[in-house]
Amino acid sequence: MIYLDYQATTPLAPEARAAMLPWLDRFGNPHSPHRPGREAAAAVELARDQVSVALGQQGGRLVFTSGATEAANWALSAAIRGSRRKIVTLATEHACILDTADGLAAQGAECVILPVDAAGMVDLDAAADAIDDRTALVAALLVNNEIGVVQPIAALAELAHRAGAHFFCDAVQGFGRVAIPLQSCDMIAISAHKIFGPKGIGALWLRNDSVIAPFIHGGGQQYGLRSGTLSPMLCAGFGAAAALAAERFDTDNRHVEALQAAALALLGSDWTVNGSLAARYRGNLNLRRDGIDSSRLISEVREVAFSAGSACASGSGRPSHVLRALGLSDAEARSSIRLGFGRYTTEDEIRRAAYLINEAATRQTEWA
Template sequence: MIYLDYQATTPLAPAARDAMLPWLNDRFGNPHSPHRMGREAAAAVELARMQVAAPFGDGGRLFFTSGATEAINWALKGLMAAAPPDRRKLVTVATEHACVLDTARWLEKMGYECAILPVDRDGRVDLDTARRTIDARTAVVAAMLVNNEIGTIQPIAALGERARAAGARMVCDAAQGYGRIAIPIEHCDAVAISAHKVHGPKGIGALWLRDGVEPEPLLHGGGQEYGLRSGTLSPSLCAGFGAAAAVATERMDIDLHHAAALRDRLLVALGPDWQVNGGMDHRYPGNLNLRRDGVDAGRLISELRQIAFSAGSACASGSGRASHVLSGIGLSDQQARASIRLGFGRYTTEDEVDRAAVLIEQAAARQWEWA
């Protein structure tokens, strides 16, 4: 199997697997228990917290969550609930992940105001529109660092500056960016991340909060995680996340260069019939969202079972709806349904990219021949 779906999830790093195994065997203590096994587990959790939080520097705290979806829900619902009565507005972007957009819709039902910023053909927000929209009534601005479908990098620093000038909090969904590119942390108040996007285990993520930023809790119970996020932590998942984060931080430049080289190779191999969705500038290189007119992406995926790739977000797979991201950048439903997403990274080889390009091109040519 040639795996080209790195935006959906990434292969587990060997270092992460090794870090997890002891906590799945005889070192199974609850990290919130006072005895020796509990203290050992708690120490492993705190080491992992330091490893994951290292890229954020000083001036904040990192809270483990079940994933980026929980982290985003907590940040948005919690910060909106904690905002003063004259700030009832959330500003976000049309191409955000469903965890942001669906939370925004829920907040609207709760009586909050939500403003959705459009994007241009490259998938980037217009900063003039953003500046006009982010006003004195705004409590939270939420934007994704790297888009999960087309790889567009949003101007988080500029959005964060505007949010701060208006007295609002800046929430960044960095699930696709953490460990891959630098996060403009100085312009953020809350950052959501996920382990399985950086070669860590599934089922764990984190929310980084700047000092002084304290959303209302989303989960209530035993008061774990500084009293703000209840629930027993898994030392195994935390250790795996920590190890994966440490490797990603160390290898960021190497991995970025490798992804860029694979992208260039893949574009050449597929040829001029394939068009890139979204701009090539301000884009994470490990993502290629491509379309070829007259091709049915769903049929392509079902025919090429020796390649793992997708037509968009794994979270929206099977919905039957055209991608809201591709619609947001101006593509028609027909163009969106002719689009595929190829994601690659650290463990993808040049040979895999070459073989995948041949198979994809052959399958697309057959569709044209039989049309």
């Protein structure tokens, strides 16, 4: 099987697996005062340091969570305060942002959804008009999970701060892949399984002066903000994966640039890239070809694992809200596929996958 769905999840790095394995047998509670507990706590704090360094380590607090969805829910819910009850976000955001904003709107908050252009980029003039002294939070993806477009986070954050609002960045698809403008953000969500770490753990990074209400109450762990017993095994895997991502940052990026160039050349001119090709993470190619059905294509090309978009929305039957926001029709959205590749993908795999996908797509168009 050729795996080309790196935006949904990544393979577990051998280094992360090696860091996790000892903690299958070492069962100490990292919040206990005895030796096994202290050893577990040391592993957790090492992991916290490794993830913080990979982020850029410009101060702040890193709170481990069950994943980025929890971190995003927490950040948005905690942002509403006093007379500031407005959230501004983008039409192409992940469901964990848009659905949380909808939930808060049902409780009386105001939610403004900013449009994007045909390249998937936010309209900064529209953002400036929408962000005012009632705004509590501006939330935006650094790298879009469906189309790979990189948004101007620093510019959006400046607009937010000028209005006295906080800025939350969903950096799940960007962490370890592109530079994160840490100095511009008040809160950042990241996830381990997108950077070759384990599933079930993520983090919310908070600027030192960020005031946020506790999300889970109980034992007062993690600065009193998120109670509950942490898993040293998951933390260790996350830390090792983050350290490796920082170490391999340039190497991994050169690799995906080469893979993207190869994929575009091999797939050919029948395919159109959705979203900006310039302002984009190179390991994400969202493409469409007239006359094909992406769901049928995925089922026919059994040797290749790829997708039609977000894994979170698969099976819904609805056209991608991200592609619709770019101005694509339902038919164009349904004729689009997402190819995600990275560290462990080879050029031979890209070559084979392109051949199989083109062969199946041609059969579809010939028999249409």
